[in-house]
Amino acid sequence: MAFDPTALVALTTTEVFTLWHYTTxxxxxxxxxxxxxxxxxxxxHAGHIILVIAxxxxxxxxxxxxxxxxxxxxxDAANAPLVATAAATPSYAFGFAGNAVARSLxxxxxxxxxxxxxxxxxTATTTGPVTSLAFSIRNAAGTAVAGPVTVAPVSGAAxxxxxxxxxxSGFRLRAEAPDDSAVVAVSPPxxxxxxxxxLIGDADRMLLEQGGALLLEP
Numbered sequence: 001m002a003f004d005p006t007a008l009v010a011l012t013t014t015e016v017f018t019l020w021h022y023t024t025x026x027x028x029x030x031x032x033x034x035x036x037x038x039x040x041x042x043x044x045h046a047g048h049i050i051l052v053i054a055x056x057x058x059x060x061x062x063x064x065x066x067x068x069x070x071x072x073x074x075x076d077a078a079n080a081p082l083v084a085t086a087a088a089t090p091s092y093a094f095g096f097a098g099n100a101v102a103r104s105l106x107x108x109x110x111x112x113x114x115x116x117x118x119x120x121x122x123t124a125t126t127t128g129p130v131t132s133l134a135f136s137i138r139n140a141a142g143t144a145v146a147g148p149v150t151v152a153p154v155s156g157a158a159x160x161x162x163x164x165x166x167x168x169s170g171f172r173l174r175a176e177a178p179d180d181s182a183v184v185a186v187s188p189p190x191x192x193x194x195x196x197x198x199l200i201g202d203a204d205r206m207l208l209e210q211g212g213a214l215l216l217e218p
Contacts, residue, residue: 003024008043011051020044020050020051031054031061041067048063058074060072103126104128105130105133107175123158126153131152135147135149137173145165171189172187
């Protein structure tokens with residue numbers, strides 16, 4: 001069966017994370033097929049988690065870029081586990097070595113006036129080995145309408161200049177590490193308005209600024 005967009009429901013969501021619930025009559029193998037969740041790519045972002053209730057298992061799948069998912073973790077399976085019988089007692093040894101590295105990202109405060117065509121400076125702070133950040137403005141569908149502009153943080157701080165797009169609502173500022181999709185921050189939604197005109201009173205008349213010239217309004 002094909003992906004059913006009505007079965008994908010958000011259980012909980014924050015500014016940077018969403019836990020999704022998806023129930024299907026497909027098998028887990030079918031849900032892991034490349035492109036299975038591509039129809040929901042605009043809703044799914046890197047770092048999200050999908051709780052998949054398939055006909056043969058319950059699993060949690062991590063979301064990668066463009067709606068792709070990883071193999072995830074199987075919480076419960078309908079099939080019986082593999083049983084191996086041997087004449088001798090097997091011995092197993094496992095060793096893991098590694099160093100945990102914490103990396104995080106936080107956006108700065110957005111400018112107060114967000115008007116079409118204005119150049120705004122956006123900022124973010126980082127911890128850990130974050131070598132570069134890509135800033136962009138996304139519309140309500142998740143499409144980049146300004147940027148991305150990639151910069152290198154200096155002493156844990158990064159900034160970039162973006163030109164605000166046409167007026168609208170539902171825009172979000174997004175900053176992410178190009179080399180690690182898990183290091184990402186998204187702002188709350190905001191609106192972009194048309195630039196304000198300057199009105200000046202002159203007795204019983206108004207002066208209107210238009211294209212750098214003051215027009216006399218009768």
